[in-house]
Amino acid sequence: MYDVVIIGGGIVGSSVAYYLSKYQLKTVLLEADNDISNGTTKANSAIIHAGYDPEEGTLMAFHNVRGARLAKELCAKLDVPYKQCGAMVIGFDEDDEKMVHTLYERGLANGVEGLEILDGKTVQKLEPCVSDKVTCALLAKTSAIVSPWEYALALAETAVRNGVEVKLNNRVTAISRNGEAFTVTTVKGKYECRYIINCAGLYADKVHQMIGEKEFKIIPSRGQYYLLDKAEGRRVSRTVFQCPTKDGKGVLVSPTVHGNLIVGPDAEDNDDFSVATTTEGLNFVRNASKKSIPTVDFRENIRNFAGVRAKSDRPDFILEESRSVKNFYNIAGIKSPGLSSAPSLALEAVQWLRSKGEQLKEKDNFIDERKRIRFKELSGEEKQELIRKEPAYGRVICRCETITEGEILNALRTPIPAVSIDGVKRRCNAGMGRCQGGFCSERVAEILMKELHLDGLEVLQDKEGSNVLVDYSKGGSSNV
Ligand SMILES: Cc1cc2nc3c(=O)[nH]c(=O)nc-3n(C[C@H](O)[C@H](O)[C@H](O)COP(=O)(O)OP(=O)(O)OC[C@H]3O[C@@H](n4cnc5c(N)ncnc54)[C@H](O)[C@@H]3O)c2cc1C
Known part of the structure; x- marks a missing residue:
């Protein structure tokens, strides 16, 4: 039995996972896609808004301002690209x-x-x-810019390092209740839990209506x-x-x-x-x-x-316990400034559990840092030292962005490893440059095949079904 099931692994679900991972709770995050941050979180303006836009007294105003302050701290701690450019x-x-x-x-x-x-x-x-x-x-x-997918990945990875389970490819299809416990059914299995936090973004209304009444519409x-x-x-x-x-x-x-x-x-x-x-x-x-x-x-x-x-269909963020289902919470209707507000919204989840009498004991060994190797930012001496220890850093795969094989291997060995060419891109920037992966995608595909023991036909560009090769009959081979 889990204490909490989080549904959705965008910036909101990842932030909830991060904050809950500080406490002695058994938590699982269920995500429909094959990666974290593959919904709205990866395709937006990437601005951490200062907070002058939402009207005073709204949830948007409060969470934007608090969330922007938290974002600055979190990005520094978890090594997420962030710049307060104004x-x-x-x-x-x-x-x-x-x-x-x-x-x-x-x-x-x-x-x-x-x-x-x-x-x-x-x-x-x-x-x-x-x-x-x-x-x-x-x-x-105080307005800033950020890498939104790295922000979500950093929070979710840190949650995993602190004991939260993240189950990708687990689209929630049904929710039922037996007494005080919920059963959450996904395309892969069933999860029993005491609380549900619905962070399903564009599908939050449908997820809520799997067990609750129609309370809002996305x-x-x-x-x-x-x-x-x-x-x-x-x-x-x-x-x-x-x-x-x-x-x-x-x-x-x-x-x-x-x-x-x-x-x-x-x-x-x-x-x-x-x-x-x-x-x-x-x-x-x-x-x-x-x-x-x-x-x-x-x-x-x-x-x-x-x-x-x-x-x-409501003017503000929806941030509340379901009106029809006890212990089911909605963080829904999270339009802009949702990226800016996410950590502040997630702190509400901690409060909700406390308000239900949960003791929430903090973990003694909570890990609250993360470091990513960015080869091109190192000094000459540091580069040489790294290549001596791990020769894969001596092979540049993405020439536009100077991303090495070592960094790509890291992307495949993180607590939430990449499973696609775009998943690698989101973790280490290979393919982000002027040619947009025109030169390096093939090499990244080869590394994916070797590391994940895939046949060439199984390599994905991004989501399930986005296979980059569909047929060997017109040339090519499955050998790496
Ligand atoms: C054009 C545009 C510009 C924006 N610009 C900004 C900006 O500059 N600054 C800012 O602060 N905000 C901005 N936003 C808003 C911001 O991007 C969103 O508020 C934020 O990304 C929402 O995050 P989320 O986690 O709620 O949703 P998502 O990132 O969509 O995550 C929801 C997740 O739930 C999963 N899911 C859905 N259904 C199920 C299911 N049944 N089972 C399991 N998982 C499920 C999805 O696969 C998805 O991964 C912008 C948005 C857009 C579209």
């Missing part, structure tokens, strides 16, 4: 100026530090590529992006937003922690949950971005992608 919300007319002042006041009310209002000239001095039509801006110094909303090469990565040094509208925070232009430039998203309700990009959506993003940064060179585009927001 953000600007720029304005072009009187209406925008009113909005900039509203956001400033709201930020102060929400407890955001480091806010300033700037005039157009100062904006251009700080960010020379911003349009010369700019008249004002809100500067938010409304998917797609956002599309351009990711530009590092040649454009210094176009801005802060995240540049336009003033928000009823559809959200609008199109931003931002550096990424990996040195690229990201431009997007649009907002479009899409009932089919599709993450396909469309010409219409991308054209909208491109044209809208020109208003803020007219000189972005879209010829440097290396990838387009889309993510789907889990909006709900």
